[in-house]
Amino acid sequence: MQNRIASPVSALFDALTRDGFSFVTADVMQPLLQASGELSDWDAFTESWNHLGPDPYLAATGRLRRRRHATYAATPRNDVELMPHQPHYQSLQYNQLQGDIKRWFDPIDVSVANSASLRTILAFCNDFFSSLTPAVAQWQVEVHQFRIEASAGAAGEPTPEGSHRDGVDFVLVLLIDRHNIASGTTTIHTPDRKPLGDFTLTHPFDAALIHDPRVFHGVTPVTPLDPSEPAHRDVLVVTFRAIS
Incomplete structure (x- = not known):
């Protein structure tokens, strides 16, 4: 199949x-996605962030995510197949806060999981990451909808585990929406914590x-610009992750 990118x-x-x-x-990313497929249902796709359940594994710490x-499952430059719902797992090596736990989250709604916008994003990722590593024959793909909420009394923590790796090969973080928040800066470091x-x-x-x-x-962490109004960051x- 010809590379779509x-x-x-x-x-x-x-x-x-x-x-x-x-x-x-965004002025670069959006056209790249549109070269891989349609974003015709983008408004409905982004609206689905209003229907996420709380992360039960963070509730005890008071961190609202x-x-x-x-x-x-994906093979290079071919369709990406939705798999039966399963837990998200990271070892302690990659997540010292919640590692070695099979974490069950609410599944992404089937209409969202099969939406044109998400399928387009996955097609772009499959083409792009497969082109970087042409020897890979199969991928395990995980998709996470996140909403981080902040209030006057508690900053929202997009990465409560701190600076980390995910234990995969490639990661895409795509902003969906941010409302009434300050900060939320993505930082990149070397393994010895040198800022890049x-x-x-x-x-x-x-x-x-x-x-x-x-x-x-x-x-x-994100904080509200107006403490009296709701504040959130959606990504x-x-x-x-290559399957050997």
Whole structure:
């Protein structure tokens, strides 16, 4: 199958190959996605973030994070297949806060999991990550809808585990929406915590692409601009892990 991605994606290839990460502004990311498929149901797709359940594994700590989760299987540059609902698992090596636990989250609604917008995002990721690693024959793909909420008395923590790796090969972090918040800056570090770069996802379609084995990433806490109003940060996180 012919690669669906066209220029200026070569700049992203170069950045991930050279640095292990790339920050992509919305004016670049949105056309790249549209080259991979349709975003015709984008409004309904983003509205689904209003229907996420709380993360039960963080409730005891008072950190309010809402999320849904889905797993897919993919072969390079072919369709991505939705798999039966299953837990999300990370070892303690990658998540010292919640590692070695099979975490069951609410599944992403089937209509969202099969939506044109999500299918387009997954097609882009499959083409892009497969082109970076042509020897991979199969991928395990996980998709996470996150909403981080902040209040006057408690900052929202997008990455309560701190600066970390996810234990996968590649990560896409795509901003869906941010409302009434300050900060939420994505930071990239070397394994010995030397800072490599930072970028605040500000507009829908702003994104970070990460080669997970090479760098650590985190996000600074978010606080409300107006403490009397609701405040949240919505992102989609997609991870690709090669299956040997």
